[in-house]
Amino acid sequence: ELKVEQNPLFLSMQEGKNYTIYCNYSTTSDRLYWYRQDPGKSLESLFVLLSNGAVKQEGRLMASLDTKARLSTLHITAAVHDLSATYFCAVDIIAGGGADGLTFGKGTHLIIQP
């Protein structure tokens, strides 16, 4: 059974600081996704990582993937209040037949204080 673990689950940080969210998964994966979710809202896709060593950046967020370590990181640079949200990583396995869907971590609840 595929398991996805995120840490930390809760993070309170100050504006201007840097921090990293970690996502570990238990079996070989075909794709890794990062999503953002605001309270009561749906999931906003941030990054899709497809291969070992993949790195993607958008604004103050940068995601990377190490398939050998089964680890992805989401790095926040010089945090601003607008980045406060819950961040999920999710893993996808392309099964030989049928679909298993995305397996999500429990999410990291991020609060950025002025």
Next chain:
Amino acid sequence: ETGVTQSPTHLIKTRGQQVTLRCSSQSGHNTVSWYQQALGQGPQFIFQYYREEENGRGNFPPRFSGLQFPNYSSELNVNALELDDSALYLCASSLQMNTEAFFGQGTRLTVV
């Protein structure tokens, strides 16, 4: 905007009742997946439909069922509602199986 729309946005039902949630996928997307997200948790995969047939299912009982229609719309049906069914239900559509999924805004179901 992902082009995936769900209705209704909020719904309150009584334990034991049945409910139907609807999703309109992006045009041309022949794969739709449904997820249940309990408060404070990550979404959990319910099932996936590809070309109007179920082709994958998570750990959910048979009272959770679905339909997919040729016009890129789909339904999630839940019978004999339980209090624990209270959650945000998300549908996600994909161009093909095993391609990136785009999520709708969700339906918040409350069972009382």
